[in-house]
Amino acid sequence: MNMQEESRNGYVVSEKMKKVWALQLQLVKKLLEVCEKYNLRVWAEGGTLLGTIREKGYIPWDDDIDMAMLRPDYDKFQEVAAKEFPEPYFIQNGYTDYYFNGITKIRIDGTAAILAHQHVNFIRHQGIFIDIFPLDALPDNPAELHQLMVDAKRIIRPLKYYCGGDYSPLHPQVLMRTLKGAYLVKTLGKQRVYKQYEDLFRKYKIEDNAKVSLHAWYYDLKRFSRDKHWYDDTLWMPFEDIMIPVPSGYHGILTMQFGDYMTPVKAPSYHGDFLILDTERPYQEYLPLLKKQHKWDSWKHRRDLLLRLVGMNPHK
Numbered sequence: 001m002n003m004q005e006e007s008r009n010g011y012v013v014s015e016k017m018k019k020v021w022a023l024q025l026q027l028v029k030k031l032l033e034v035c036e037k038y039n040l041r042v043w044a045e046g047g048t049l050l051g052t053i054r055e056k057g058y059i060p061w062d063d064d065i066d067m068a069m070l071r072p073d074y075d076k077f078q079e080v081a082a083k084e085f086p087e088p089y090f091i092q093n094g095y096t097d098y099y100f101n102g103i104t105k106i107r108i109d110g111t112a113a114i115l116a117h118q119h120v121n122f123i124r125h126q127g128i129f130i131d132i133f134p135l136d137a138l139p140d141n142p143a144e145l146h147q148l149m150v151d152a153k154r155i156i157r158p159l160k161y162y163c164g165g166d167y168s169p170l171h172p173q174v175l176m177r178t179l180k181g182a183y184l185v186k187t188l189g190k191q192r193v194y195k196q197y198e199d200l201f202r203k204y205k206i207e208d209n210a211k212v213s214l215h216a217w218y219y220d221l222k223r224f225s226r227d228k229h230w231y232d233d234t235l236w237m238p239f240e241d242i243m244i245p246v247p248s249g250y251h252g253i254l255t256m257q258f259g260d261y262m263t264p265v266k267a268p269s270y271h272g273d274f275l276i277l278d279t280e281r282p283y284q285e286y287l288p289l290l291k292k293q294h295k296w297d298s299w300k301h302r303r304d305l306l307l308r309l310v311g312m313n314p315h316k
Contacts, residue, residue: 001025001241008060009264019279020113020128021058024065025242027089027106027130031067032244034084040073041234043247045133045214048239050254050261057240061266063274065130068214070206070231074134078104090125094194097124100159102197102216105129112283114276114290124163126283133216136201137209138225145221148200152218155197158184226253 003018035042044052045068051059069077081091081104088109094100107113107127114126139145161174162181184193201215206228213225230249237246247253254261276286 008055011060011266013058013060016277016279017063020063020277021240023108023111023128023279024130025240027108027128028065028067028244029242030085030089031106031130031132034080035073035077037084038076038080040069040077041231041245042067042069042073042132043231043234043245044068044239045131046257048244049246049250050258052237052239052244052246053250053254054262054264056238059264063277066133067130068133068135070135070212071137071202072206074104074132075202077132081106090127092125092129094159094197095191098163098190099124100156100163100190100194100197102156102218103134104132106132110280110282112276112278112281112286113274114283114286116273116275123287128277128279133214134198134201135212135231136215137204137206137228138211138213138221139204140209140211148204149218149221151200152197152215155193155200156218159190159193159197224257226256 001018001022003015003022005015005018006013031042034040043049044066046066047059047062047064048066051057051062078093078095082096085091085106090096090107090109092099092105092107093103099105107125107129109127111128112126113128139148158177158181160181161177162185198215206212210228211225212228212231213221215221217224227249230252231247233248234245235248235250236243275290276283278286
C-alpha cells in the first residue's frame, strides 16, 4: 500500500490513516490464514464489502474492517482463536473482556483506537482492531422473530449499560439498567450471561431457515436480514494490495443495506468517531489524561442538569 497522503473521491486520506489501514490489513491477512488452516468460511461485510466492490479497497472515509462468518464457523473460530492469535494479538468479546456488542474483535497490543463515546473508567482493550460478525439464522415465524429480539434485548442491554458509553448516568432508566448489568455480572459471571445471549441465536439452524442476520443489531434483525443462499459461494476480489473473500450474493446484500451502492455517499460510521487512533503508542498511555477529562465533563454535566432543574440556563 502507498503510505503517502492522497485524495480519493475528493476525500483526503492522511498518512496517519494509511498506517492504521496497513495494520488492519495485517490483521485481516492473519485472519484469512487461520480460516484457511481450519477450513472456515469468512467474507467481507458492511463497509468493507462495499469498498471491495466499488473502490477495490477502503472507502476513503472508512476507519475499520468488517468481516462476517456463519454461526457454525464463527463458533469453531472461537475455539481456536486464543491459540492462533497469541500476543501481540488479543481476541475481544463478551467471554474474554467487558465487551458485549455481539461480535468479536481482533485487536493488537501497543496501539490505540479509542472511540469518542468510550467509557474511559471501564478498563478493556482498546487497541486497533478488525471486527468479525456472526451471521445467525432467523426464525421464519414473525412472532418468533419478534420474541427473539425481545429476549436478546432483555439479556444484552443491561450488560452494555454496565460497561458505560455515551449514556447519561443520572437518567433513572439508565441507572436501573446499569445496576441490573452489575448484578448479573456479579452473581452469574459475564461469560455465563453472554452465553445465554448467544444461545438465543444458536437455537435456530441455518439449514432450517431461509434468512440469516447480524445479531449485533439485535434490536432490528429484519433490517440486516439476508437470504442465506447469498453465501453459498465465495468470490475473491482485490482490496488494496490483498485479495479478500466476498459472498457470491454481494449485490443483494449491498442493495439491501445501501440501496444504490455504486454512488459514493459519505455516511457516519456505525461505531461513531474515534477520539484517538495511533499505531505506535498503546491506549494505556492515553487513559490517564482521558480519565481526567472525563471527570471534568461529568462534573459539568451534573452542574448543568442541576441548574436546569432550578430553571437556570447554564450557558448564560
